[in-house]
Amino acid sequence: MELKALDGKQSARVDMEKVPLFMTKSPDHIDPDASPALAALAAIIHEETTPDDKVEYYKEQGNALYKKATRDELKKAVIMYSEGLSVPDAVNMQLRATMYLNRAAANIQLGNNRAALADTTLAKKTDPANIKTYARAAKACLALGQHTEGIQWCDEGLALDATNKPIQEERVKLVKAQGEAQRKQRMEAKRLREVAAQETRIHAAILNRNIKMKAHPMHEEEEQKAAAEAAASGASASDPSPVASIANDANNKGTAQAVKLFRLENPSGVKPTLNEDGSLCWPVFFLYPEYEQSELVSSFHEQATIGEQMENMFPDDAPPAPWDSNKFYTRHDALEVFFEEQLPANAKSGTIPKLVRVSKSKPLLQVLADPRYVVIGGTPTFVVLSSQSPFRAKYLSRTK
Known part of the structure; x- marks a missing residue:
């Protein structure tokens, strides 16, 4: 078939x-x-x-x-x-x-x-x-x-x-x-209260040092809302006196609102810390625009100088960084450190901030207290250039 x-x-x-x-x-x-x-x-x-x-x-x-x-x-x-x-x-x-x-x-x-x-x-x-x-x-x-x-x-x-x-x-x-869930909730609530109290003390310490703060761009809208609430309550974010007293006055709601104006958080998640002796340690970003590189120092003591930090990051006997193809960033004494000056409120859109050179003999605290400087998102940021590189002059000419 x-x-x-x-x-x-x-x-x-x-x-x-x-x-x-x-x-x-x-x-x-x-x-x-x-x-x-x-x-x-x-x-x-x-x-x-x-x-x-x-x-x-x-x-x-x-x-x-x-x-x-x-x-x-x-x-x-x-x-x-x-x-x-x-x-x-x-x-x-x-x-x-x-x-x-x-x-x-x-x-x-x-x-x-x-x-x-x-x-x-x-x-x-x-x-x-x-x-x-x-x-x-x-x-x-x-x-x-x-x-x-x-x-x-x-x-x-x-x-x-x-x-x-x-x-x-x-x-x-x-x-x-x-019962177990309630126990965990109590523990978490306690932890959050302790974190809030510690951050309150950190904020007070920062403002008492006359260091200017600004929210990170990803939190600006939230911080502006908090600022409006603080103003409505009669608190002033720029007045360090009430903030300094918050540790002794937990019921000062106006002060608490003022403290919330500054979120100590950056994309890396690292925050400033307050030591038992009352000193601060900061997370600090160093930017290397010549190679579009950055480096985060997670704990920079406020009494340490910029020069000391450069020596730690670029010791004399260390090989060049993998990205330093021209070996311009091998000698710490040839490195110059700058911060961007705060732009005035009426600055035109697209205005490039001026770079202010930092004396490497100054402790970090003194640099941060400079009235021209603003710490964004709880993380100071500095630009590092090499005096050995022709890129330095070109980069600095942008703001002249």
């Missing part, structure tokens, strides 16, 4: 015969394990069944899949329960509640706890007397971290059956989890 190849339409027709909706004839045999949906459909079409019988059939199919406990089978079980809940004209409310609870159980196994909690709520509305509803809802609440709600579910269930062991067990778990 000669076999002929099927054309596209014939092949598609053969495939469609495998889909229940498009079958033109019933198959001789249906394996319920291999094709549960097809078996369910055949039972519904070819047998005289009531709507509740159809729901019952879907429940049995779903239960069989649920018992296999694999993720794929659990997903199929959810589909079966959903199909049963979609059967029109079913009147058995107890069966309907069971379908909600079975779907909730499958979703809990799949980690879909919010969907499971929604189903238990529907089950309760449908059949409030079904005691399984309350333990299942409590289990979903525990997974979601909704401890108070879960305990309420347990209490409602125990009001119906005070000796129900599954509900009692879930309640014990919820109470324990709630």
Whole structure:
């Protein structure tokens, strides 16, 4: 017998015969394990069944899949329960509640706890007397971290059956989890209070040193809002006196608002620190525009000089940095350090700030207190140029 190849339409027709909706004839045999949906459909079409019988059939199919406990089978079980809940004209409310609870159980196994909690709520509305509803809802609440709600579910269930062991067990778990969550919340609140108090002391120390501060661009809008709140409360961000007293007056709300004007945070996440002796250490950025490089010194003591820091970063016996192809940045005594002068408020857009050369013999504190300098985002930034490089003159000429 000669076999002929099927054309596209014939092949598609053969495939469609495998889909229940498009079958033109019933198959001789249906394996319920291999094709549960097809078996369910055949039972519904070819047998005289009531709507509740159809729901019952879907429940049995779903239960069989649920018992296999694999993720794929659990997903199929959810589909079966959903199909049963979609059967029109079913009147058995107890069966309907069971379908909600079975779907909730499958979703809990799949980690879909919010969907499971929604189903238990529907089950309760449908059949409030079904005691399984309350333990299942409590289990979903525990997974979601909704401890108070879960305990309420347990209490409602125990009001119906005070000796129900599954509900009692879930309640014990919820109470324990709630206590642990509250303990963590208290610890976190304490930590945040300590951080806020320390930052308040740092702000006070900075302002008492007459160091000007400005928010990092990524926080400017938030800081402007805080400034408006401070002004409304009668506080002044430029007045160091009330800020200095904040450590002794925790209830000074106006001062607290003023302190919030300066967010000690930069993109690197490093912040100034206050030592036990009252001195400050700063994170400091050094920029090398000739090579478009930067370097962050995470802790620069305010009494250390710029020159000392240059010696630490560029010791005499060290090889050149990988980016220093011309070896212009190998001698610390040939390096010059600058900061950008604060632009006036009426400066035109695009104006390039003037560079102010820093004496390397000055301690960092003295440099930061220069009235021409503003610390942005809690991180002083300096430009480093080499007197050995022709780039120096070209770069400095930009602001002349």
